[in-house]
Amino acid sequence: MREILLALVPIWPLLLMLRSSLWFAVQQGDPHRLGPRPHVLDPWWASAPLPAIALALWPGEAELAVEGWMLGGLWQIDEARRPWLLFAALLWGLAGWYARGYLADERHGTAHDDGEFRRLLRFALLWPLTLAGNLLLIVAEDIPSFYLGFVTMTLAAYGLVVHTGEREARHGGFAYLVMALLGEAMILAGLLWAAGSGEALTLTELRVSVTEAEQGLWMATLLWLGFGVKAGVAGLHVWLPLAHPVAPTPASAVLSGVMVKAGLLGWLSTLPLGSAEAGLAPLGEVIIVVGLVGAFAAALLGVAQRHPKAVLAYSSVSQLGMIASLVGAGLSAPVLWPALAPAVALFAAHHGMTKGVLFLGVGISEHPPRLPAWLIGSLLLLPALSLAGAFGSGLMTKEFLKKALHDSDHAALSTWLSAAAVGTTVLMARALWRQWRERGEHAIAWRSPMALAWLVGVLLAAGVPLWLPLGKHVHWPPLADLPGLLWPAALGLGLAGLVLLAALLRRGEPGALSRLHAGDLWWGYAALARWILAGLATLSASLEAWNSRVRSAFGKRERRMIAALDDLTHFEPHFRRLAIPLMVGVGGLLLLGFWLGSLVWPGLAGPG
Amino acid sequence: MSEAWLPVVALAASLLVVPVIFALPERAWRARAVVNLGAALFKLLMVMLMVYGLYQGRDYNFSFTVVQGASFLLQVDAMGLMFAGLSALLWLATTVYAIGYLEDSPNRKRFFGFFTLCIASTVGIALAGNLFTFLLFYEMLTLSTYPLVAHRGHPEALRAGTIYLRYTLAGGLVLLLGVVAMHVLVGDVSFGQREMLADLGPDARPMLTVLFVVLLAGLGVKAALVPLHGWLPRAMVAPAPVSALLHAVAVVKAGAFGIVRLIYDIYGIGLSHELGLLSLLTGIAVVTILYGSVRALSQQELKPRLAYSTVSQVSYIILGISLFGPYGTIAGLSHLLHQGLMKVTLFYCAGNYAEELGIHRIDDLNGAGRRMPLTSVAFTVAALGMIGMPPVAGFITKWYLGMGALQAGMPWVIAVLVVSSLLNSAYFLPIVHRLWFRQGPAHGQGRWPEERNLGRFETSAWLLLPTAATAMFSLMTGLLAGIAFSPLDLAIFMANGEYRP
Incomplete structure (x- = not known):
């Protein structure tokens, strides 16, 4: 049964895609058909991640080996993969459900406008394809399947980014694709080099061969940079703030929530973390420094953005920088890794769910459901507080991290991360402020797919450590620790308040800020x-x-x-x-x- | 057990059809189609029988002496069968395609006659058992392809034909010189008798090196190695099925296959390695790969871009066999098939766009994905395969090339592969983008250059079916590379034979 579910994880979305393309074939065969067109985004379509959720919740490990598949397929579900699979599939499911509401206008428009229908159809085809790639890379243990999942996800997501077809969308998509291809190139080089030197076919063998290879440091560097494009390493992050604001909101949510985590998962799958013989400590130090630089710089740049989704994208870069610095710590001090690994998974899941819900919230503030304003406001505020580390999931994650880093060579890292959380708080305040300024009129019913998906998301995101199958218990922080955990959020709120006050006094935002375009270094690269x-x-x-x-x-x-x-x-x-x-x-x-x-x-x- | 008749029958199947086709009147297209398809199916069957026999360990060969010291020898080995299989499979597909493509156009009799002769030559090349026989069919290929390249008969086609003949005849002459010198040196060399050259001793080494370069120069013209590639992009004026065949299996592949024979069956991989010839070949292949890709970038028309891409991709085969070690061999030999499948698909697609919509330039392709979805899907699959994206066949090649590079102790080759992949994306992805993401005539903006509605589907079924079939094969050979009788499986079978005698 588990094996069947494992096979269904990528195959089910593909079957659903096939179903949508059959609709398309019917349309193509009879272009002059009158009357309403079929709903391409029906509940079946949204069921794509269900096998993955079922597999993640099904206890026990499983392995599926298919000899004829490429160079020998090997898919697995084990304790390390379970949390990743669960939160990824959940967020995909929520975002898919949300998309049914978000794209409702287009759905209704399709009866008359053929172009609109095609666009929607493209979305309906590429969404499950991206999803299949993303889930495949989580369960894949053989390198070709992993790379296949990664490439499929990357390329198919392009279609999601450029969905609207407007000029900014095309530009954002271009930045996304160029950076992604550069990343693919480095990944391919790293994979071939490492796999070739150790004749590895599985990811486990790959990590061993990176450990044993003479030039392991360079292989690891290539892999770090290659996956770093996805994971928003400072300098390679430029596509994030360009692609996120232009993508449809559910696509931004999965892009920032899950797909960038694929880069992180790439690091965990290919870098010999926790192996003392690897000799990758220098790279680890570099990763820590670059991660922290990203965490702070992105906060500074993000504050200057006007589009709430651009602010959130910079916040993603900042958060990913923090996670990267944890990975770096694991690389430079392999002893720490066993304690850090669950912390990284928790952080990733927490950020994925919370950021996903924040993105979904942007759409909610544009089309608020018919609920009391205070309720919507506080529900929008909750994930923001959580990301800042002052509530629920964020608070618990922070405590967990602190414990993992406690009494090690990298104890200072937790102070740095707390300082970066100040930036996160300011960013959250900025994002909420912009959302408030661009808020729309009450438009949708609270039972509509969009509002429901968001509500469920808020609930799930608030308690990530409670349901994530981490294999370890995550405790509530004791009261005595609270001041130590909450000061960054308090400081951040204070700062945000000061900035707001200054802005109100000066009647408008300082001109210097508006000159910092989203995408910062991209413009330099392009020139x-x-x-x-x-x-x-x-x-x-x-x-x-x-x-x-x-x-x-x-x-x-x-x-x-x-x-x-x-x-x-x-x-x-x-x-x-x-x-x-x-x-x-x-x-x-x-x-x-x-x-x-x-x-x-x-x-x-x-x-x- | 020796069943000499099988290779002879396979060869005769194509050769004997030629007079029949020439005898049929121009108007009898149904009869011609039946003869063509029947012969193609029959040959496919023969090749399958031989593959089965080979896996059973049977041995087929057929020979007679032409003059003292030079004999005509047909023999069946794994490598030849691989090429014969490719040629049989693509012959079938291309025949179907050509019947659809040339509907209502003049001189169909001449076309199919020479087309069949061309295929017969490739079978001869595949089954040739020694240099003499190889040379015979190699020259026959040159001559039978000329009428196909110049088929349209307009001045541009005639000029392309002349340039084609100049290059290939000069190459053939050089090859002839090499073959004669080889005969003088060691006598009649059957493929596989590697010890003959290896036993010559150290005095003959410089001579062998010179001979290798001469033979390589002769074969390199057809294989379009830089700087001998000039004819290939010009030969693009030929009709689409000819270009498809030329690039996928016939001429370019024949050159590459000749180089494979030269390395493995005449010199032997060990001797080539000792003489340092492999490094020379690696260098040439790398230059060709990068040069072809760079030139492809600057082409504004679809077929020339594909032509330069062939220049680059065929050298993957050369690169693979030049990497000393089983992985390199696997990469080179499997790419022989992979490239054929993917490139033939791309050319079919180019032909479909040209026939149905009159599109020749890349910037006319905007939004064509909506008008011709299946063709565009096929193009996308093949283009992704050329870039080396999984799960299409090209990825398998790239993977083994990478493994082979490390096995041969040349990790820098990986950098070449990566750069080449990026260049490939740079010239293929914009086309794919135009197909699917740009607005064009199908969306009510502008008009197609010359739209014809050829069939019930997006275009004539004769054109669509082969395209879909080869695209499917390209995808399947990558996705299911691990199953028995896949190109990868055959290549592994052969590489084991080479390195573990």
Whole structure:
């Protein structure tokens, strides 16, 4: 049974996708059909992650080996994968349900507008495909399946990002795709190098071969950077703030909640964390520093954003920087890893659920359900507080982290993380403020899919440690610890209040802030790339010119040669005229030669 | 047990059809289609029988002496069968495609006659048992392809044909010189008698190196190794099924297959390695891969872009076999099939766009995914495979190339692979993007260059079916690479034979 569920995890969404494409085939076969079109986003469509949820909740481990699958397929569900699978599938499910409401306008519009229908259909096809890729990479143990899942997720998500088809969406999608392909390239290089040096086919063997390889440090660096594009490592994070605001809200939620975690999971799957012989401590230190730099810089940049989803995207970069620094700590101090691993999983799940719900909340504040304003407000506030570490899941996660880092070489890290949480609090305040400013009118019923999905999400996100199958018990922090855990949130709130006050006094936001576009370094990269491309174009043009010069020189020489050969026919008549004298001459010469020869060597003239 | 008749029958199946086709009147297209398809199916069956026999350990060969010291030899080995299998499979698909493509166009009799002759030559190349026989069919291929390249008969086609002949005949001449020199040196070399050259002793080493370079130059013209690739992009004026065949199995592949034979069956991988010839080959392959990709980027038309992509992709085969070690061999040999399947799909798609919508330029493709969804899906699958994305066949090649690079102690090759993948994405993904994400005539913006409604589906079923079938095969050979008789399985079977004699 578990094996069947395991196989269904990626296959079920694909079957649902097939179903939607059959609808499409029907449409294509009969383009002039009148009447209402089928609902492409029906409840069946939203059931895509159900097998994964069932598998994650089903106790016990399972393994599915398929020899004919690529280079030997091996899918697993074990204790390490279970929390990841559960929170990913849950968030996908919630976001899918939410999407049914979010895209309701388009759904209703499809009866009349063919373009709208196509767009919706594309969404309906690519959503389960992205989902299948994401879940496959979680359960995959063989490297090809893992990479297949990763690539499928990455490429299919492009279609989700550019869903609206507007200019910003296309640009965001472009940034997403370019960065993702660069990441894929580094991942491929790292995987091939590491797998080749140890002839590894599974992720476990891969980690061993990174440990044992002479150039393990460089392999690990490639893998860190490659997956780092997804996981928002500072410098490679530029696609996040560009792609998130333009994607439809449910897509932003899974993008930030689950898909970026795939990068993190990539690190956990390929880097030899917790192995003392690996000698990757220097890389670990680098990861910690870069992670913390990202955590702080993203907070600073995020505050300057106006679009609430851009603010949330920067907050994701900041949070991912914190998680990355934990991974770095695990790499630089392998002894710590057994305690850190569940902390990282918890942090990832907490951030995934909470950030997902925050993104869903942006849509809610744009189209608020018919509920009392104070209720909506406080429900929007809850996940924000939780992410800042002042409530529920966030508070417990923080306590858990502190314990894991306690009394180790990296105890200072927890102070740094607390300081970064100040930034998170400010970001949350900023995001909520922007949401308030851009709030919409009460529009939807509270029983509508959108509102329901959000409500369930808020509840689930508030208590992540309570339901996450972590294999370890997460305690409520004792009262005495509370001041130590809450000061960043308090400080952040204070700061946010000061900024708000200043803004109110000055009637508007300082001009310097509005100049910080979302995507920060992207614009620099783009300018650099343009410059390089222009250089290359000049170079290739000059090469082309040289090539054609050489070719025309050859052509000229060839024509001259042919002409010379043609000229030879002029000699023909001369040959004819000269033929007889020539032969007579040759005959005479021969005779002369024979005669002379017979004089010198008497034996040659004849027998005798 | 020796069943000499099987390879002869397989060869004759294609050769004897040629006079029949030429004898049929121009108008009798049904009869021609039946003859063509029947012969193609029959050959596929013969090849399958031989594959089965080979796995059973049977041995087929057929020979007679032409002149003293040079004999005509057909023999069946795993490598030849692989090529013969590819040629049989794609012959069937391309015949179906060509029947649809050339509907109502003039000179169909001439076309199918030479088309069949061309395929017969590839079977001959695949089953040739020694250099002499190989050369015979290799030249036959050159001559039978010319009428196909110049089929349309307009000045551009004629010029392309001339350039094609110049390159390939010059290459053939160089190859002839090499073969003659080889005969002078060691006599008649059957493929697989590697010890003949290895036993020559150290004095002959410089001579062997020179000979290798001569033979490589001869074969490299057809394999489109840089800088001998100039004819390939120009030969693009040929009709789509010809381009498809040229790139996937016939001419370019014949060159690559010749190089494979040269390395494994004449010199032997061990000797090639000792002489340092493999590093030379690696260098040439790397340059070709990168150069082809860069040139492909700057092409504005679909078929030339695909042509430069072939220049680059065929060198993956060369790169694979030049990496010393079983993994490299597996990569090279399996790519022989993988590239064929994927490239043939891409050319079918290009042909479909050209026939149905009159599209030749890449920027006319906007929104074509909506008008021709199946063709566009096929194109997307094949393009992703070319980039090396899983689960399409190209990924399997790339994986083994990476393994092979490390086995040969050349990790830098991985960097080349990665750069090549990025370049491949840079010239394939924009096309895919145009197909699916841009608005075009199908969305009411502008018009297709020349729209014809060829069939009930998005285009004629004759065109659509082969496209869908080869795309399916490309996907399946990657997704189910681990099952028996997959290209990967065959390649592993052969690599084991090479390295564990």
